[in-house]
Amino acid sequence: MPIQHFDASDDDSMYESLKQQKLTKIKDLPSSSQLNVALSFKEPLTIAETLALLESDSIPSDSNFRLNWFSVANSEINLGMDWFGTFQILEDKIGRNDPYLLSLNKKYPNLFPGAPTSRKVYDQSKDFEEHFTSSLRYIIDNQELLDKQESHYSSELLNKVLEETNNNGIKINGVYLSGTPKAITTFGSKENIAHIDVQSTELYSDTFSDN
Secondary structure (H helix, E strand, C coil): CCCCCCCCCCCHHHHHHHHHHHHHHHHCCCCCCEEEEEEEEEEEECHHHHHHHCCCCCCCCCCCEEEEEEEECCCCCCEEECHHHHHHHHHHHHCCCCHHHHHHHHHCCCCCCCCCCCCCCCCHHHHHHHHHHHHHHHHHHCHHHHHHCCCCCCHHHHHHHHHHHHHHCCCEEEEEEEECHHHHHHHHCCCCEEEEEEEEEECCCCCCCCC
């Protein structure tokens, strides 16, 4: 399900009541459970603010949750990025030093996270922003790849999103998380969370633990 968008005209009391109902049910789950959820924000946040909401100042690495997806706020369509999945796939399947990937990273900075770069100062938020904008530019430059997949995206639409991003920076309006009931409750209880969409649950988790 797409991340929901909220604005000042939304009925906060209704959404707050629904959120509290979800939190109550989540708290009742066995601690061994795993949930996959979407958290929608009341107000869009910068990447740094989003990481702070998840109580992290860099790539989240807590053993009881995983950040799967940033939903990037824009006026055109639901788009986002999976920095972590991209990094893991490259690391496992291709490695970090493939010449073709390195050449693409020169043209599209941080298109492939983890590939060596010439940057001397590490800036988490800037790297994430570059990954998103580079991904957009790569897709725009290779529209035939989307055409083969019968995608409803167009170069015109993606150019609008890229222009808006370049003008206003990246703001995040929600995230997809996997984690234990304790982790999801912690983050879902934050003031800026407007809505919790529980997409799936498992009774026992092989991935996460609060121990």
